[in-house]
Amino acid sequence: MKDLLKVITQKIELLENGPVVADMQRNGLVYETNWGVSVVHLREMAKSLPKSLELAQLFWDENWRETRILATLAVDANEVPSPVLSAWIRDCGTIEMAEQLAFNLLKFRTFDVAFYANLLQRSESLEQVVALYAVGHLAAIGSDRLELFETVKVMVSMLLPSANALNVRALAFALRKSARMSAKDREVVLSALNFYQNSGTKFSKIVEADVMAELMDPSVIALLK
Numbered sequence: 001m002k003d004l005l006k007v008i009t010q011k012i013e014l015l016e017n018g019p020v021v022a023d024m025q026r027n028g029l030v031y032e033t034n035w036g037v038s039v040v041h042l043r044e045m046a047k048s049l050p051k052s053l054e055l056a057q058l059f060w061d062e063n064w065r066e067t068r069i070l071a072t073l074a075v076d077a078n079e080v081p082s083p084v085l086s087a088w089i090r091d092c093g094t095i096e097m098a099e100q101l102a103f104n105l106l107k108f109r110t111f112d113v114a115f116y117a118n119l120l121q122r123s124e125s126l127e128q129v130v131a132l133y134a135v136g137h138l139a140a141i142g143s144d145r146l147e148l149f150e151t152v153k154v155m156v157s158m159l160l161p162s163a164n165a166l167n168v169r170a171l172a173f174a175l176r177k178s179a180r181m182s183a184k185d186r187e188v189v190l191s192a193l194n195f196y197q198n199s200g201t202k203f204s205k206i207v208e209a210d211v212m213a214e215l216m217d218p219s220v221i222a223l224l225k
Contacts, residue, residue, distance in 0.1 A: 004049075005058045005067075011045065012037055012066045029094050031065040039100075042066055046073035053079050060088060068097060072104035080105065082115065089119070089130050098126050098170070102133035107141065116152045124164050132156065132170035136177035139185075153178050153185070157192035163203035172210040179215050186215055 012035050020036035049055065052074060059071035071088070080088075085105070092098050119131035135156055138149065156174050163171055179189035193208050200208075 001052065001055045001058055004055065005062065008045065008049075008059075008070065009062065009064070009067065012064065015041060024096075029096050031094065032063050034065040037066045039069060042069050043073065046070055049074045051076050051079070053084075056080070057084070065097075068092075069100050069104075072100050075105075077105045077108035078110055080109075082112075085109075089127050092126050092130065095126070095129060095166075095169075098129045099133050101130050102137055106130065106134035107137035111138070111149060113149075113151050117155060120152070120155050120159065123162060124166055126166070128159075129167050129170045132159075132167060132174040136170070136174040139174070139177040139181050142181070153188070157189065160192060160196045160204055160207060161200035163201055163207050165203060168203040168206055172207045175207065175211045176214050179211065190215060 015035060015037045017036035017038075020038075021034050024030075024034065024036070049070070056071040056075035059067040059074060062068075089098075089101060092101055116131050116135065119127045122128045135152055139153075156171070156178065159167070159171055160175075175189050175192075179186045189211065193212055196204065197208060
Protein backbone atom coordinates (compact mmCIF):
# COMPACT_ATOMS: atom_id res chain seq x y z
CA MET A 1 0.00 0.00 0.00
CA LYS A 2 2.91 2.36 0.63
CA ASP A 3 3.99 1.97 -3.00
CA LEU A 4 0.50 2.94 -4.12
CA LEU A 5 0.59 5.93 -1.79
CA LYS A 6 3.84 7.05 -3.44
CA VAL A 7 2.34 6.72 -6.92
CA ILE A 8 -0.73 8.74 -5.96
CA THR A 9 1.21 11.50 -4.23
CA GLN A 10 3.39 11.87 -7.33
CA LYS A 11 0.26 12.24 -9.48
CA ILE A 12 -1.09 14.87 -7.10
CA GLU A 13 2.11 16.91 -7.31
CA LEU A 14 1.83 16.99 -11.11
CA LEU A 15 -1.63 18.58 -10.78
CA GLU A 16 -0.41 21.47 -8.62
CA ASN A 17 -2.46 24.67 -9.01
CA GLY A 18 -0.85 27.60 -7.22
CA PRO A 19 -3.60 30.18 -7.87
CA VAL A 20 -6.21 27.85 -6.35
CA VAL A 21 -4.05 27.38 -3.25
CA ALA A 22 -3.73 31.16 -2.91
CA ASP A 23 -7.50 31.61 -3.24
CA MET A 24 -8.13 28.95 -0.62
CA GLN A 25 -5.73 30.59 1.80
CA ARG A 26 -7.44 33.96 1.34
CA ASN A 27 -10.70 32.22 2.26
CA GLY A 28 -9.25 30.72 5.42
CA LEU A 29 -8.62 27.20 4.09
CA VAL A 30 -5.07 26.67 5.30
CA TYR A 31 -3.42 23.25 5.15
CA GLU A 32 0.02 21.97 6.06
CA THR A 33 0.36 20.82 2.43
CA ASN A 34 -2.06 21.81 -0.32
CA TRP A 35 -1.50 21.33 -4.06
CA GLY A 36 -4.77 22.94 -5.12
CA VAL A 37 -6.08 19.85 -6.90
CA SER A 38 -9.83 19.99 -7.55
CA VAL A 39 -12.19 17.63 -5.75
CA VAL A 40 -13.42 16.53 -9.20
CA HIS A 41 -9.91 15.33 -10.08
CA LEU A 42 -9.61 13.57 -6.73
CA ARG A 43 -12.93 11.77 -7.18
CA GLU A 44 -11.78 10.51 -10.57
CA MET A 45 -8.50 9.38 -9.05
CA ALA A 46 -10.33 7.53 -6.27
CA LYS A 47 -12.30 5.44 -8.77
CA SER A 48 -9.19 3.40 -9.57
CA LEU A 49 -8.24 2.82 -5.93
CA PRO A 50 -9.03 -0.31 -3.91
CA LYS A 51 -11.36 0.18 -0.94
CA SER A 52 -8.99 -0.30 1.96
CA LEU A 53 -8.89 1.00 5.52
CA GLU A 54 -5.12 0.54 5.51
CA LEU A 55 -4.76 2.73 2.42
CA ALA A 56 -7.23 5.29 3.75
CA GLN A 57 -5.25 5.60 6.99
CA LEU A 58 -2.02 6.05 5.02
CA PHE A 59 -3.68 8.80 3.01
CA TRP A 60 -4.93 10.49 6.18
CA ASP A 61 -1.57 10.28 7.92
CA GLU A 62 0.17 11.84 4.90
CA ASN A 63 -1.63 15.02 5.99
CA TRP A 64 -1.96 16.65 2.58
CA ARG A 65 -5.30 18.24 1.75
CA GLU A 66 -5.60 15.96 -1.28
CA THR A 67 -4.62 12.72 0.45
CA ARG A 68 -7.05 13.39 3.28
CA ILE A 69 -9.89 13.88 0.82
CA LEU A 70 -8.82 10.63 -0.86
CA ALA A 71 -8.89 8.92 2.55
CA THR A 72 -12.61 9.66 2.76
CA LEU A 73 -13.12 8.16 -0.71
CA ALA A 74 -10.88 5.09 -0.47
CA VAL A 75 -12.77 3.13 2.18
CA ASP A 76 -16.26 1.76 2.79
CA ALA A 77 -17.91 3.97 5.39
CA ASN A 78 -18.90 1.13 7.71
CA GLU A 79 -15.40 -0.33 7.63
CA VAL A 80 -13.97 2.66 9.49
CA PRO A 81 -14.00 1.90 13.25
CA SER A 82 -15.72 4.58 15.31
CA PRO A 83 -12.51 5.52 17.19
CA VAL A 84 -10.70 6.04 13.87
CA LEU A 85 -13.54 8.09 12.42
CA SER A 86 -13.74 10.16 15.59
CA ALA A 87 -10.00 10.84 15.38
CA TRP A 88 -10.33 11.95 11.74
CA ILE A 89 -13.22 14.25 12.63
CA ARG A 90 -11.30 15.82 15.54
CA ASP A 91 -8.32 16.37 13.26
CA CYS A 92 -10.15 17.59 10.14
CA GLY A 93 -8.88 21.16 10.50
CA THR A 94 -11.02 23.05 7.97
CA ILE A 95 -14.63 23.54 6.94
CA GLU A 96 -13.82 21.96 3.57
CA MET A 97 -12.55 18.77 5.20
CA ALA A 98 -15.57 18.71 7.51
CA GLU A 99 -17.80 18.81 4.41
CA GLN A 100 -15.83 16.02 2.73
CA LEU A 101 -16.05 13.74 5.77
CA ALA A 102 -19.80 14.30 5.98
CA PHE A 103 -20.49 13.86 2.27
CA ASN A 104 -18.11 11.00 1.51
CA LEU A 105 -18.32 8.95 4.71
CA LEU A 106 -20.91 9.80 7.32
CA LYS A 107 -23.93 9.88 5.03
CA PHE A 108 -23.19 6.28 3.95
CA ARG A 109 -22.55 5.00 7.46
CA THR A 110 -25.09 3.07 9.54
CA PHE A 111 -26.83 5.68 11.66
CA ASP A 112 -25.79 5.86 15.33
CA VAL A 113 -27.74 8.40 17.39
CA ALA A 114 -25.21 8.41 20.24
CA PHE A 115 -22.38 9.18 17.83
CA TYR A 116 -24.25 12.19 16.41
CA ALA A 117 -25.46 13.36 19.82
CA ASN A 118 -21.87 13.45 21.03
CA LEU A 119 -20.68 15.49 18.04
CA LEU A 120 -23.59 17.93 18.11
CA GLN A 121 -22.87 18.78 21.75
CA ARG A 122 -19.37 19.98 20.88
CA SER A 123 -20.21 23.64 20.43
CA GLU A 124 -17.97 25.92 18.36
CA SER A 125 -16.00 22.99 16.99
CA LEU A 126 -15.50 21.42 13.58
CA GLU A 127 -16.79 18.18 15.09
CA GLN A 128 -20.21 19.80 15.41
CA VAL A 129 -19.91 21.15 11.84
CA VAL A 130 -19.20 17.64 10.49
CA ALA A 131 -22.31 16.32 12.25
CA LEU A 132 -24.50 19.16 10.95
CA TYR A 133 -23.44 18.61 7.36
CA ALA A 134 -23.97 14.87 7.76
CA VAL A 135 -27.47 15.41 9.16
CA GLY A 136 -28.30 17.53 6.11
CA HIS A 137 -27.05 14.87 3.72
CA LEU A 138 -28.88 12.10 5.60
CA ALA A 139 -32.09 14.11 5.41
CA ALA A 140 -31.58 14.61 1.67
CA ILE A 141 -31.39 10.86 1.07
CA GLY A 142 -34.47 10.09 3.17
CA SER A 143 -33.21 9.09 6.58
CA ASP A 144 -36.62 9.81 8.09
CA ARG A 145 -37.00 6.05 7.71
CA LEU A 146 -34.67 5.78 10.70
CA GLU A 147 -36.70 6.36 13.84
CA LEU A 148 -33.77 7.63 15.90
CA PHE A 149 -33.03 10.32 13.32
CA GLU A 150 -35.95 12.26 14.82
CA THR A 151 -33.91 12.76 18.01
CA VAL A 152 -31.03 14.25 16.08
CA LYS A 153 -33.30 16.61 14.12
CA VAL A 154 -34.63 17.96 17.42
CA MET A 155 -31.07 18.51 18.65
CA VAL A 156 -30.22 20.46 15.49
CA SER A 157 -33.21 22.77 16.00
CA MET A 158 -32.07 23.41 19.58
CA LEU A 159 -28.73 24.74 18.31
CA LEU A 160 -30.40 27.69 16.57
CA PRO A 161 -30.16 30.18 19.49
CA SER A 162 -26.41 29.58 19.83
CA ALA A 163 -25.47 29.74 16.13
CA ASN A 164 -21.93 31.00 15.67
CA ALA A 165 -19.48 31.99 12.96
CA LEU A 166 -18.15 28.45 12.66
CA ASN A 167 -21.40 26.52 12.37
CA VAL A 168 -23.70 29.05 10.68
CA ARG A 169 -23.51 27.57 7.16
CA ALA A 170 -23.70 23.95 8.32
CA LEU A 171 -26.63 24.64 10.67
CA ALA A 172 -28.60 26.37 7.91
CA PHE A 173 -27.84 23.46 5.57
CA ALA A 174 -29.00 20.85 8.10
CA LEU A 175 -32.24 22.73 8.83
CA ARG A 176 -33.03 23.35 5.16
CA LYS A 177 -32.54 19.71 4.21
CA SER A 178 -34.40 18.41 7.26
CA ALA A 179 -37.37 20.67 6.49
CA ARG A 180 -37.60 19.31 2.96
CA MET A 181 -38.09 15.71 4.11
CA SER A 182 -41.86 16.07 4.48
CA ALA A 183 -44.63 18.59 5.17
CA LYS A 184 -44.46 17.54 8.83
CA ASP A 185 -40.75 18.23 9.01
CA ARG A 186 -41.23 21.60 7.33
CA GLU A 187 -43.68 22.55 10.07
CA VAL A 188 -41.30 21.37 12.80
CA VAL A 189 -38.50 23.56 11.45
CA LEU A 190 -40.82 26.53 10.94
CA SER A 191 -41.99 26.17 14.55
CA ALA A 192 -38.38 26.23 15.75
CA LEU A 193 -37.65 29.32 13.66
CA ASN A 194 -40.71 31.08 15.05
CA PHE A 195 -39.97 30.05 18.64
CA TYR A 196 -36.41 31.41 18.56
CA GLN A 197 -36.98 34.43 16.30
CA ASN A 198 -36.55 36.97 19.09
CA SER A 199 -33.55 35.30 20.71
CA GLY A 200 -30.13 34.06 19.78
CA THR A 201 -27.04 35.52 18.16
CA LYS A 202 -26.56 37.55 15.00
CA PHE A 203 -25.70 34.27 13.34
CA SER A 204 -29.04 32.84 14.46
CA LYS A 205 -30.68 35.59 12.40
CA ILE A 206 -28.60 34.63 9.37
CA VAL A 207 -29.67 30.99 9.72
CA GLU A 208 -33.32 31.98 10.19
CA ALA A 209 -33.33 34.19 7.08
CA ASP A 210 -31.57 31.56 4.98
CA VAL A 211 -33.87 28.71 6.00
CA MET A 212 -37.06 30.76 5.93
CA ALA A 213 -36.38 32.00 2.39
CA GLU A 214 -36.26 28.43 1.13
CA LEU A 215 -39.17 27.13 3.16
CA MET A 216 -41.50 29.85 1.95
CA ASP A 217 -40.60 29.20 -1.69
CA PRO A 218 -43.83 28.15 -3.44
CA SER A 219 -42.03 25.34 -5.29
CA VAL A 220 -40.87 23.82 -1.99
CA ILE A 221 -44.34 24.12 -0.46
CA ALA A 222 -45.87 22.45 -3.53
CA LEU A 223 -43.29 19.67 -3.42
CA LEU A 224 -44.19 18.77 0.16
CA LYS A 225 -47.97 18.74 -0.27
